[in-house]
Amino acid sequence: MNIIVCMKQVYDLKDLKLKAGEEFTPQGLDRRVNPFDVFALEAALTVKDQNPQTKVIVLSMGAEHTEKCLIEGLSMGADKAYRLNSSGFLDTVATSRRLAQAIHKIEKAEGMADIIITGIQSTDSGNGIVACMLSRILSRTLVSSAAEISLTGNPSKLEIVKRCPDGFEKTEHDFPLIISATKLNHEVRYPSFPRIRQANQAKINIIEPSPSKKAMSSTELIRIAKPGRRSRNVIVNDDVQAGTQILLRMLQEDNIFTR
Amino acid sequence: MNFELTQEQLQLQQVAREFAQNKLLPGVIERDETSVFPVDLFKEFGKTGAYGLPFPEEFGGAGGSYMDYVLAVEEVSKVDGAFGISYSVDTSLYGGSIMNSSAPDAIKKKFLAPITYGEKIGSFGLTEHSAGSDAAGQTTVAVKKGDKYVINGAKCFNTNGPLADFTVIYSLTDPALGTKGMCAFVVEKGTPGFTVGKIENKMGIRTAQVSELHLENVEVPEEQMIAKPGEGFKLAMKTLDGGRIGVAAQGLGIAEGAFEIARTYMMQREQFGKPIAKQQYLAFKMAELQTKIESARMMVYRAAWMKDNGKPYTVPAAMAKMTCTNVAMEVTTEAVQMLGGNGYMKEYHVERMMRDAKITQIYEGTNEIQKLVISGQLFR
Numbered sequence: 068m069n070i071i072v073c074m075k076q077v078y079d080l081k082d083l084k085l086k087a088g089e090e091f092t093p094q095g096l097d098r099r100v101n102p103f104d105v106f107a108l109e110a111a112l113t114v115k116d117q118n119p120q121t122k123v124i125v126l127s128m129g130a131e132h133t134e135k136c137l138i139e140g141l142s143m144g145a146d147k148a149y150r151l152n153s154s155g156f157l158d159t160v161a162t163s164r165r166l167a168q169a170i171h172k173i174e175k176a177e178g179m180a181d182i183i184i185t186g187i188q189s190t191d192s193g194n195g196i197v198a199c200m201l202s203r204i205l206s207r208t209l210v211s212s213a214a215e216i217s218l219t220g221n222p223s224k225l226e227i228v229k230r231c232p233d234g235f236e237k238t239e240h241d242f243p244l245i246i247s248a249t250k251l252n253h254e255v256r257y258p259s260f261p262r263i264r265q266a267n268q269a270k271i272n273i274i275e276p277s278p279s280k281k282a283m284s285s286t287e288l289i290r291i292a293k294p295g296r297r298s299r300n301v302i303v304n305d306d307v308q309a310g311t312q313i314l315l316r317m318l319q320e321d322n323i324f325t326r
Numbered sequence: 327m328n329f330e331l332t333q334e335q336l337q338l339q340q341v342a343r344e345f346a347q348n349k350l351l352p353g354v355i356e357r358d359e360t361s362v363f364p365v366d367l368f369k370e371f372g373k374t375g376a377y378g379l380p381f382p383e384e385f386g387g388a389g390g391s392y393m394d395y396v397l398a399v400e401e402v403s404k405v406d407g408a409f410g411i412s413y414s415v416d417t418s419l420y421g422g423s424i425m426n427s428s429a430p431d432a433i434k435k436k437f438l439a440p441i442t443y444g445e446k447i448g449s450f451g452l453t454e455h456s457a458g459s460d461a462a463g464q465t466t467v468a469v470k471k472g473d474k475y476v477i478n479g480a481k482c483f484n485t486n487g488p489l490a491d492f493t494v495i496y497s498l499t500d501p502a503l504g505t506k507g508m509c510a511f512v513v514e515k516g517t518p519g520f521t522v523g524k525i526e527n528k529m530g531i532r533t534a535q536v537s538e539l540h541l542e543n544v545e546v547p548e549e550q551m552i553a554k555p556g557e558g559f560k561l562a563m564k565t566l567d568g569g570r571i572g573v574a575a576q577g578l579g580i581a582e583g584a585f586e587i588a589r590t591y592m593m594q595r596e597q598f599g600k601p602i603a604k605q606q607y608l609a610f611k612m613a614e615l616q617t618k619i620e621s622a623r624m625m626v627y628r629a630a631w632m633k634d635n636g637k638p639y640t641v642p643a644a645m646a647k648m649t650c651t652n653v654a655m656e657v658t659t660e661a662v663q664m665l666g667g668n669g670y671m672k673e674y675h676v677e678r679m680m681r682d683a684k685i686t687q688i689y690e691g692t693n694e695i696q697k698l699v700i701s702g703q704l705f706r
Contacts, residue, residue: 135333142337257341260375260388267334 068121070111070182071170072145073201074104076129076136077191085293100136103186105143107248109255110216111184112144114225117218122146124177126169128162130154134271141266142258149173149272156288159192163200164282169274170205181242182225187212187249198247210240211247228252331397338379338394342401345371350406358408358678361532363489368412371402372444377417381425386439392568393630396575400626403579404586407682408531410579411689414572415485416441419690420448422565423494423510427552437492437512437552449490450569451481451513451539452562459695461562462505466497466541475511475551477544480523483689487537488522491515495541496562499555508558512550519544530681567640569690570647571633574626577650577686581619584654584661584679588612591665591674608664615657622646622653641703648696651686658683 079097108125115121125140127133128151137148151169174180183205188195202209215228219239229236230249258266276282301317303310318324331339349367357364379395381387395417403410424438440446457464466479477497484493492512499507513520523538553561589612592603602608626649629642658680662669669676687693 138333139337257345257374258337259373260338260341260379260390260394261383263334263337263341264389267332267337 068114068118068182069124069174069178069180070114070121070184071124071126071173071180072104072108072111072140073166073183073185073197074108074125074127074136074140075101075186075189076127076133077101077189080191087293088295089293091291091293098132098135100139101186101189101191103188103190103248103250104136105139105186105255106251107184107186107246108140108143108145109251109253110213110246110248111182112256113253114182114216114218115144122177124149124173124180126151126166126173128153128166128169137271138266138269139258141269142263143256144258144262147177147272148269149274151274151276153276156284158284158286158288159194159196160200160286161278161282161284163197163204165276165278166197167201167204168277168282170201172274179243182216182244182246183207184213184216184246184248187247195247198245202245205245207243207245208240209245209247210238212249213246214249214252216246216248335394335397338390339397339401341374342376342398343404345374346402346405350402350409354406355672355675355678357406357533359532359672361527363412363533363535364409365489368409368447369444371413372442375443377413377421377444378438378442380417381421381438381442385425385431385435386442388442391630391634392571393627393634396571396626396630399572399575400579400582403576404583406533407576407580407583407679407686408533410576411531411534411573411685412447412486412489414569414576415450416448418569418572419450419565420486420490420492420494422568423450423561424512424552426564426568427510427561428554428557429552433549433552437550441492446491447486447489449484449486449493449539450565451484451487451493451495452566453481453483454479455482459692461496462508462559464496464498464508465501466495467501468497468499468509468511468546470499470548471545473548474545475548477511477513477541477546479541481539481541482523483526483536484539485534485536485689487539488525488535493539494552495539496553496558498558503555505559507555508553508562509551509555510553510558510561511546512552513541513544513546517544517546528685530678530683530685532681566690567643568633570643570696571626571629571639573686573690574622574629574643574646574650577647577654577683578619578622578626580679580683580686581622581650581654581657584658584676584683585612585615585619587674587676587679588661588664591668595665602664611660612664615660618653619657622650625649641700644691644696644699647690648693648700651683651693654683654686655680 076098079099111123123145124147125145126149127136185198210227212230213227214230217226219226224239303313375388376398378387379390380392383389441448454464468475468477495513496510519542521540523540525537595602625646629646632639632642661676668674
């Protein structure tokens with residue numbers, strides 16, 4: 068079985084302090100692996116625990132510094148690493164199209180992927196679109212919000228426990244599949260120190276993009292800034308029933324709730 | 327000259343840090359009160375290969391360096407100093423005794439490989455009630471009988487003693503010969519006549535299990551003799567040189583842990599209308615402490631580097647041990663002071679760190695013995 072795990076390197080935003088209206092610059096911020104992608108990799112590795120024949124391949128898109136994220140993936144237990152070379156801003160559509168091209172190239176070299184798994188969203192841009200886009204572009208079934216995945220007695224089925232707003236949903240699916248992983252129901256493993264060393268010496272395969280017109284950004288990044296402070300503060304003094312209606316309408320007017 | 331950690335080292339430091347924060351920190355106060363050693367956590371951390379970091383892979387180690395090991399001990403000790411010493415004794419004193427010995431490779435592998443991934447735990451038996459700083463004054467005796475040795479005597483203050491599957495026991499073949507007859511054996515848990523005595527009730531490092539070990543007609547096969555008569559004292563001293571780097575790393579970690587708690591507290595705690603970090607007297611004190619921590623770090627990292635690079639490290643190790651543990655005592659004491667009344671209360675951690683720091687100035691050679699080691703080389 069082959070599993071491709073898409074891992075993104077994100078900016079570590081925990082020490083980011085922006086004033087209202089202030090523009091974001093990445094200067095001085097550390098980079099780390101998107102935590103949701105670590106869940107994705109951990110989920111893939113639980114399948115490998117069940118079936119040691121499984122080949123887990125990690126894929127990242129970015130410049131050379133992105134390889135740190137692949138090395139972490141290899142340290143945790145991935146077998147192979149690919150970096151799709153890229154620099155500068157790409158919107159989510161372009162990112163997804165390029166990733167899909169890279170997946171085709173990897174599949175040519177390594178065989179078809181039974182599972183492609185990504186984190187449900189990144190912690191920096193937070194769009195949560197890549198898994199859905201991959202599903203559309205590659206015409207494969209998407210299962211989102213996986214908190215647990217495991218092989219069943221049936222070799223052609225995968226059992227997935229989805230995290231839902233009010234609980235969990237357990238379903239079975241045929242391969243091939245695209246999965247987005249959220250916080251898992253089990254812990255993420257610690258890499259072993261010998262694996263860390265091997266990972267730092269491992270070969271990272273480089274894929275050069277062959278961007279078609281479709282795989283170019285159709286949007287332009289102008290600026291990222293913290294939203295300005297709201298100018299009006301409203302205190303609703305009505306009773307619970309009426310007050311809730313007023314608050315709801317205000318939130319709808321501001322496009323925070325759509326229905 | 328390069329002061330930067332490698333990518334690998336940064337990664338392993340991160341793994342140890344996450345383990346300490348996610349696993350050791352919750353429950354560290356309760357464990358200190360109940361003196362219960364977290365065996366499960368010790369074994370879990372072992373799965374990373376941490377306890378075998380400085381040992382070659384052919385002996386079942388993780389194939390890293392002493393510097394790697396120092397980074398790992400430092401990280402766990404920032405949160406739990408007792409875990410730090412159990413780790414350090416397992417690796418540098420038990421594992422070090424095996425690796426430094428002249429035992430055949432097969433024996434080294436047999437007794438080292440099981441501890442490197444935490445499946446088994448090791449301990450080190452040198453100190454006796456009448457032989458502390460004067461390790462040569464011991465009375466445990468091993469007498470040859472056929473292809474076995476029969477050991478009689480008692481050891482004390484054995485860290486990991488009650489938990490250990492394997493203990494290195496240093497003993498004399500003939501008390502009249504003194505250290506000239508000192509040898510060392512690996513004694514397995516459960517060997518008839520080998521029992522755990524009093525388990526100590528301590529001021530600090532309360533979860534570390536420290537006990538007496540009694541040996542009454544304990545028969546050990548000759549192949550488990552890892553230092554032949556006359557080699558034992560040298561093996562113990564060489565092993566303690568490495569152990570001191572481990573204790574130095576533990577002291578550094580304790581100091582850093584307490585410093586960070588104080589620093590964070592001082593930015594939040596307001597008195598006289600402003601955070602106490604704005605009081606220049608206190609801020610300057612913290613500047614001094616941070617400088618001392620940095621100098622301690624340089625010394626222990628350098629001692630580990632010297633060991634890794636095959637240079638003589640006895641004096642650097644003694645200097646690092648003395649400096650780091652004195653800094654640990656000073657920083658933890660000041661951290662309690664910075665937190666005022668809160669610092670004296672258990673939930674703020676620093677009082678525990680202060681109690682843990684005290685022992686680091688005492689074990690693996692008191693800091694007075696470190697001065698003996700340093701001055702001994704100075705006026706040869």
